[in-house]
Amino acid sequence: MEIVKPDSTPLADKLGPVAILGVGLIGGSIGLALRNRNAAKSVVGWDMDRSALQAAVVRGAIDEAADTAAEAVKQASIVVLATSNAAAIGLLREIRPSLPPDAIVTDVGSTKRSIVAAADNLLHGRFVGGHPMAGAETSGIGAALSTLFVGAVWALTPSQETEEDTYDRVVALVKAVDAIPYRCSASEHDRAVAYLSHLPHVLAYGLAYTGGEAVPEDLKGLAAGSFRDGTRVSQSRADLWTEILLDNSGPVIESLEGFVRWIEAARQAIGSGDREALAALLSEARRARGRFPR
């Protein structure tokens, strides 16, 4: 893993024509960011949902709407897959025959091993997996923002197949939307985000359910900031998160097991009134948080 310094690969030229497949929160925000900055020659969009696609035109997230994914990529220099992971793997097959010879492909999915493996097979070096660490609990083109990625880390997971030029062009795309490229392997990525994104989502859903069931309606107004923050991402789409957790089940289960071990230790200390043990657990955890940026 290395952080690519903002000045190490200057955004010399405007990006060529960009195709965005899937114009929801992430795809729509990429389109808005590129068009607001005039960073791409053109932005063509496609979405399974025709009304979302029309909304993307109206919002100015894309220049043009294509009827099919294959048609969208025909003139593209960079193709961004911004659908669910399963759909993205299907799209790789669908668009391959229509891709111009020098076009490259990237994606924005929350897990990287499965799509990178599929793309290595299908695209031989013209793919880099990507994951902007800048989602939101909102979804859809209506929630898209041209500033969604400003200052956010954007993981890039080139494989041994990936050509250096392909990687550089995706770095340029990431920089064009003011995000910070963060290079690591697909498996490093998937294990880290199990702990840093997937586990927090599972905890948020679990806290929302547990509090919602146990606390009578007339006392729910006592919900404090810690509950609001701790459950914010439980408002994310359940279907997408079902897919993410299943696609990354190994690392996610490892993270859940580690987490439950800590909870059991805390419960022991609380149940037995062991002040010293509990204070040590909390202090250690407080210090652990301090080792993260921000």
Next chain:
Amino acid sequence: MEIVKPDSTPLADKLGPVAILGVGLIGGSIGLALRNRNAAKSVVGWDMDRSALQAAVVRGAIDEAADTAAEAVKQASIVVLATSNAAAIGLLREIRPSLPPDAIVTDVGSTKRSIVAAADNLLHGRFVGGHPMAGAETSGIGAALSTLFVGAVWALTPSQETEEDTYDRVVALVKAVDAIPYRCSASEHDRAVAYLSHLPHVLAYGLAYTGGEAVPEDLKGLAAGSFRDGTRVSQSRADLWTEILLDNSGPVIESLEGFVRWIEAARQAIGSGDREALAALLSEARRARGRFPR
């Protein structure tokens, strides 16, 4: 439980002299809020930590610093205990001989049964337990804000001993700092906040520790918004939270057990690839969150 409507008990007169024992984040913010609004005849402060007490004078959170807790309450109409719960119970004994006959006492602690029981014994009707749902992960007089309580719910837990006049005067104090009084019993409060504040804190500490240990330093930059929000309150003071969790151990353990049951169900579904079961758990949790205000 009932929400006292903002207009049901008008803040007719200025509050009399207020004494604040403990001028940290909460006590300091109460002082700032009262003085900025010119809502109290005077605000006298005391703190075990002399430098915090001096800082409270400099910041304008109190008019005057007292040398002892007993001295601080001598002229008071309303006494606010804004220390840890254990210290507050000790202070009740210490100040009782010096309290003017018509002075009333309230506190701001995160648990209510233990202090209400102690106060019922010592003050016979002149005490109302309080808990502003507006903390922060910061602490100390330096973090105090005159606006900390604006629009926040402030739980009030009168007991059968509490005189109606005592209750009304604490409601007036709460309204004076622009918070919303929320009446419930001490045991209703303690069970609800176990789920809505104490459980979220335990989860935040556990997530911080688990992520901090498992993720290599050079991948910690992948921490997403869900991790930041989910661990925010792990920066709270470990000593205070040790005390809160132990003081409310029964309801906290109940909440941890309920939470771990949900996590085990989620782990089962993820481990066995049961898409339908996992989607149902997440959707149900998402709906449960929707039953909370905001």
